[in-house]
Amino acid sequence: MSEPVLKMRRIGKTHGKGAQRVDALVDVNLDVAAGEFVAITGRSGSGKTTLLNIAGALDEPTTGNVSVVGHDLGDLSNKELARTRRVAVGYVFQQFNLLPALTAAENISLPLELDGMTTAEARELAEVALSEVGLDGMGDRYPDQLSGGEQQRVAIARGLVGPRSLLLADEPTGALDEATGESVLKLLRERCEAGASALMVTHEPAFAAWADRVVRLRDGQIEEISVRSFATSNADLF
Amino acid sequence: MGIKEGLLALLADGPRHGYQLKVDLETATADAIPVNVGQVYSTLQRLERDGLVSKGGVDDEGRDVYEITAPGGDVLRDWLNSPVDLAAAGRDEISMKVLIAIFTGGLDPKAVIEGQRTATMGLLQDLTRFRAEEEDADVAWHLHLDRLIYSAEAELKWLDRVEERVR
Numbered sequence A: 001m002s003e004p005v006l007k008m009r010r011i012g013k014t015h016g017k018g019a020q021r022v023d024a025l026v027d028v029n030l031d032v033a034a035g036e037f038v039a040i041t042g043r044s045g046s047g048k049t050t051l052l053n054i055a056g057a058l059d060e061p062t063t064g065n066v067s068v069v070g071h072d073l074g075d076l077s078n079k080e081l082a083r084t085r086r087v088a089v090g091y092v093f094q095q096f097n098l099l100p101a102l103t104a105a106e107n108i109s110l111p112l113e114l115d116g117m118t119t120a121e122a123r124e125l126a127e128v129a130l131s132e133v134g135l136d137g138m139g140d141r142y143p144d145q146l147s148g149g150e151q152q153r154v155a156i157a158r159g160l161v162g163p164r165s166l167l168l169a170d171e172p173t174g175a176l177d178e179a180t181g182e183s184v185l186k187l188l189r190e191r192c193e194a195g196a197s198a199l200m201v202t203h204e205p206a207f208a209a210w211a212d213r214v215v216r217l218r219d220g221q222i223e224e225i226s227v228r229s230f231a232t233s234n235a236d237l238f
Numbered sequence B: 001m002g003i004k005e006g007l008l009a010l011l012a013d014g015p016r017h018g019y020q021l022k023v024d025l026e027t028a029t030a031d032a033i034p035v036n037v038g039q040v041y042s043t044l045q046r047l048e049r050d051g052l053v054s055k056g057g058v059d060d061e062g063r064d065v066y067e068i069t070a071p072g073g074d075v076l077r078d079w080l081n082s083p084v085d086l087a088a089a090g091r092d093e094i095s096m097k098v099l100i101a102i103f104t105g106g107l108d109p110k111a112v113i114e115g116q117r118t119a120t121m122g123l124l125q126d127l128t129r130f131r132a133e134e135e136d137a138d139v140a141w142h143l144h145l146d147r148l149i150y151s152a153e154a155e156l157k158w159l160d161r162v163e164e165r166v167r
């Protein structure tokens, strides 16, 4: 088996100091293989966002090692880190994090332009990404002209646009109804079938069930729940 | 549902012979309720004895064709109009196992919960994939899968709740 796209070893993370100290992650080991889709469940405050932020190089672990597409994040310079974060990793934020002064399409295309793509190319990819999340023709709206679920889908489009190896999605269906949420899950699956890897946080069992592997965080520790590779045949179910 | 009500509903839709009833019952319920011909005939005999259906002649191939009677129509309407008692349906094996494990000292409820969670999540993953693959399957089959998916989901949520309460 080839090197995992995401490899987390003995990750510990402590937020705050003294009386405010929180051990958000305790000795977490997690691998995500190429093409694999992993779902993380767990109660509010169990450390899911902390884990995703560390996987996406948005935060540093207190202890332990993370490697993404074969690079140990601890060994990278700030510049290399920023590049890995933008190019290899697609991140869908729990709070969307859309820039209010940019249109939906610009929110998606700007990061691509920063990586050297022409405005025209980036804009074209943004339009494709918007249509994948069911927002055809909404590219020129500003975030405050979109519903909550539409804003979330712009955030998803931004996270999934371009050739990403590792997709990190924090509760990407939180503002979506069941049918729209399902279409987002289909999109993530398609990306994994095309070779990307995904790590998604969700508290909905029905959405977690789209993953090949479901794990759970409890008080900062990880538990395996269930492994069912989507790729294997399942003819004997009925 | 017993197959009794299913047969009455099909006969209210039009007269049928025994084998046709078996086939239609399975089609309508997406094979959710497997029945054998023997069951269909013995149920028809009981329904006829109770005056809920009657023989309405034979078809071209000499098979008895059944019809629903007026009292049969009443029984069917009562059944359709009374909601299923979910409180009774919820007393299933999983609740039994988990609740007994909590109540009795010697068993480890956490292990029971974890084992069940793994099994049910696996089932939910299988069902989800199955439904995604069978995009073009017929409506009855999809609705049946949806039903199983929602049950599995509810069970997982319930297991989380139980775990919070016993931790």
Ligand SMILES: Nc1ncnc2c1ncn2[C@@H]1O[C@H](COP(=O)(O)OP(=O)(O)OP(=O)(O)O)[C@@H](O)[C@H]1O
Residues within 6 Å of the ligand: A015, A016, A022, A023, A024, A042, A043, A044, A045, A046, A047, A048, A049, A050, A051, A094
């Ligand atoms: N920057 C921070 N400073 C201090 N404590 C923090 C910080 N970020 C997170 N925490 C704490 O760490 C723990 C884990 O937080 P985290 O955001 O990872 O939870 P989560 O599983 O994503 O929860 P939710 O489902 O509510 O989003 C919580 O107790 C939280 O209060």
Ligand SMILES: [Mg+2]
Residues within 6 Å of the ligand: A048, A049, A050, A094, A170
């Ligand atoms: Mg979170």
